Amino acid sequence: MHIDSARLYRSIDDLGRIGAYTDADSGLQGVNRLALTAADGEGRRHVVARMHALGLTVTVDAIGNVYGRRPGRNDALAPVMIGSHIDSVPTAGRFDGCLGVLGGLEVIATLNDRNLATERPLVVAFFTDEEGCRFGTDMLGSAVATGRLPLEEAWSLTDLGGKRVRDELDAIGFLGDAPVLVAPPHAYLECHVEQGPILAAKGLQIGVLSGVQAISWHELTIRGTSAHAGTTPMELRRDAGVAAARINLHLREMIASGRFGEMRATMGCIQPHPGLVNIVPGRVIATVDLRNPDDAAMGDSEAGIIGFYDRVAAEEHVGITWRQTARTPSVAFDPDVRARVAAAADALGLSHAPIISGAGHDAQEFARICPVGMVFVPGEFDGISHNPRELSTPEACANGVDVLLRVALGLAE
C-alpha cells in the first residue's frame, strides 16, 4: 500500500500559496505564515476544511492546537498521533512542518480510499507557533499540550509590538475551548524535511531520527552610550555595536576551538539603537542561538559564552544583560518506534540511516509523555530551509509519508 504522491504534493502546493510572497533577493516564491497572523489563520482554516472533508472530528484547544480524529474500532484505546506545524518563519519555503501535517492527512486519505479501519484511533494534529519567531518561545503549542509550559504563561507572551498570544489567538478565531493538556497518545509520529545536507550528501532516502539536539537561546541587551560619530574619540566610546560584533565573532571562534563538540551558533538578530550612520550605537538588542547534540557540551558552551559576555562588558565598558528565551535538553527517541521506522523503510526498499535533528520539533515535546518516532526526508540545495529555496522532491516526500503510513498502521493495530 502506497500513499498518493501527486495528491500529497498538490496539497503542499495548495497550502504554500497561503502567505506566499516573492523573495526580493532570489525572485522565488516564499511563504510567510508567522504564527497567529492573518496568513496563519487562513492556513489553519484551509487545513481544518481538509480535515472536515476527510471526515475527521476537529477540536481546537485553548492554545490554538488543532486535532483531527478518526475513530478506531476500539475507540477507547489511546490514539496514534501524527503531528507537526503549519506556522512558518517569515522567509520560509512550503515544506517545513507542512509535510508532517499534510502527510498525516494523506495517511488518513489513503485509509479512507480503501475503507480501512484501525484498532486504535488516529489523530492528525498541528501545533501553535512551533517556530517561535514571533513570541520568542518555540514549540509553544506542543509545550503547553504536554505540560512543560503553563497555559497562562503562554497566553501572556508578547511579540515585539506588544501583542499577546491570547489576543492574537482570539483575533484569528483559534482560541478554542478544549483543555490544553493532551491525554498521552499510544505513540506520536512526525515526518519532516531534514533542513540540512546530510541525507542528500550520503544518498539516503530516509533519516531515522535518534533524537533532537539541545537548544539554548539568549536575548542580550547591551547598554553603551550613544554619541557623536565624528567627535567622540575612540578611547571614550562605549559602542554597543562593537560589543555585539565581538560576541558574534567569538561564537565562531568557540566552534573552531573544537572544545564544544558539534556546537552550532548564530546571532540572528542585531538591533542597534538609534541605528543611524553618524551615531555610536548606545544600545543593542541581539540574540544568540546555540545548538548541540550533547548536553554536557551544550552546558560548557553556555558557560563559555556567558563568561565572554562579562569579558566584553568589562573591556568595552558596556553593560550586558541576557535572558534565556528558550532552553531544551537533547532528547533521545523511543528505540521501539525507531526500529519500526527503520523496518518500514526496509520493507519499502528505501535506503536509511539514523540521524539526529539539528532543529527543534514538536516531537521532542511529546517524547516526555509517549513513545515518539520521526522520519526525515532529504531536501535539495544542501537541504536549505527557512528560505524560499527549500525544496523536497515529490518522490522524497512520498517516501517519507509511505514510511509514516506503514509505521502508523503497525502501531494502530
Add this chain to the structure above:
Amino acid sequence: MHIDSARLYRSIDDLGRIGAYTDADSGLQGVNRLALTAADGEGRRHVVARMHALGLTVTVDAIGNVYGRRPGRNDALAPVMIGSHIDSVPTAGRFDGCLGVLGGLEVIATLNDRNLATERPLVVAFFTDEEGCRFGTDMLGSAVATGRLPLEEAWSLTDLGGKRVRDELDAIGFLGDAPVLVAPPHAYLECHVEQGPILAAKGLQIGVLSGVQAISWHELTIRGTSAHAGTTPMELRRDAGVAAARINLHLREMIASGRFGEMRATMGCIQPHPGLVNIVPGRVIATVDLRNPDDAAMGDSEAGIIGFYDRVAAEEHVGITWRQTARTPSVAFDPDVRARVAAAADALGLSHAPIISGAGHDAQEFARICPVGMVFVPGEFDGISHNPRELSTPEACANGVDVLLRVALGLAE
C-alpha cells in the same frame, strides 16, 4: 558689551521643549526634531516667530532654509551671516545647532536693546537637515544654498519610508518660494558646542576653528543566504551578520594600526534580514562613517576599508556592494576671520586655542563662497553630544555668543 546670558539660555530651554522625549535609558529629557517632521516644523515656527518679534525680515527658500535679515546702514552691502541648524538627531540634547541659531538671535536682540545699527546688514539663518539622519545627506540645506547640491536632487531624496524631501517640506509648511542660491555673504559665522572632550580637558573656554575634518559615509548591502540556525552546518553558511561584524571590528583595527592618522570610524546602522533568533542573516544593511582631519589619510583609509569589503566578501562567501552617501573633503577656514575670533576671545579675557571640528557643520558649505569663522564652546561630560546628556553651561554658551557678537560687529562695520 555683553549679550544677555539668562535670555540666551532661556531661549535654548524653550526650543528644547519642542520635540522633547524622556530617554528610556537615562530618564533624562532628550530632543527628537528629526528634519522635516512635525516636531521640526513646530521648532521652525517657534524660531520664525522669534525672528519676527526681533524685527527681522524673514524669507524661506525652496529647500526650507530660513533667513532673518536686519538691515544695515548701507543695505546694499553683502551681509554678515550668522547661521546653524535646529533639526536634530533622534536622540539629541538641546544645544547642537540651536546654540548657533539662538546665539545669532541673541546678537540681534543685544543690538536692538542698544538701538545699535551696523554698516552691513546682519542675517541670522537656519538650514534644512544639517544632521542628514533622515534623508542620508548631511548639510542638505546649506549644500543647496551654496550650490554644491542641485535643488531637484535634494528635493527627490527619500527617507526609509519612501517620503520625499519636497513633499515633507510642503507638509510642514516650509516649501518656500525664495531662490535657493544665496548671494555670497561678506562673511559667515557659526557658534557651536564642541561635541567632544578637548576644550574641557585643556580647560579652555573658546575653540577657534581652524577647519572641519573630511567625512566619508558608506552604505553597505551584504548578501549571504538566510538559513536554518539549527541545521545548517557552519561550513555551508553565508552569514551576512558575521561579515558585518568583521567589518565593524576591522575599522577599530585600522585605527589602532596608526596608519591612518587621526582616523575615526563608526558602524552606526546594522540591519540584519530577517533578523530572527533562529535564522542565519541572509542580508544586512550597514553603514560606515569615516572621519579624518587629513585628506590624504582619509583617502588611504577609504581604500583600506574598501579592500577589506572585498576580502570579507571572498572569505565569507557573501556579496558586498556599497554606495557613497556622503563625502566632504577637509576644509580650512579663513585666516583673517580666525584671527578675529582669537582677538575677540582675548579682548573678553577668555582662554582659547585652535581646534579642528570632528563633525560636519553648515559653515563648511559656506567656506566655498565666503570667508568663514566658527566658535566652539566646551560641553560637560566629555562633550557628549547626539545624546540627551549633552550640556553646555550658561557661562560657556554666553562666552561663545559674546565672541560671536564681537566678531560680527567688527565684520559688519
